[in-house]
Amino acid sequence: MLIERDAQGFLRDPSHWTWEFADLVAQELDLVLQDERRQLIELVRRYYQQFGYAPSTRPLIRYAQQELAPDFDSLALARQFPGRSASILAMIAGLPKPPHCL
Numbered sequence: 001m002l003i004e005r006d007a008q009g010f011l012r013d014p015s016h017w018t019w020e021f022a023d024l025v026a027q028e029l030d031l032v033l034q035d036e037r038r039q040l041i042e043l044v045r046r047y048y049q050q051f052g053y054a055p056s057t058r059p060l061i062r063y064a065q066q067e068l069a070p071d072f073d074s075l076a077l078a079r080q081f082p083g084r085s086a087s088i089l090a091m092i093a094g095l096p097k098p099p100h101c102l
Helices: 019-028 035-051 057-067 074-080 085-092
Strands: none
Touching: 019 085, 035 057, 035 074, 035 085, 057 074, 057 085, 074 085
8 A cells, every 4th residue: 555645744644544654754754663752642643533633732742741641841742752843743643734833
């Protein structure tokens, strides 16, 4: 099966997402998907299933505080996914680009 991505690298059809796809995109971004990153990928995919869109940074942090750890913050997110954290996380998770992300 051909996995189609848009010009920015986001998966065109989130239903085609697999962990193999996530590993491929992470490798392209020089990231290794250790347990903490996988946990955040699963979290953002649950958010998408619940709300119908990929979260931008602030909603993602609030959701992570509720679901993972009350002390989760933007620094914790940036340590796991440096750069455009919410956007990179959505890309690896096979989701559309979050609204209001560069």
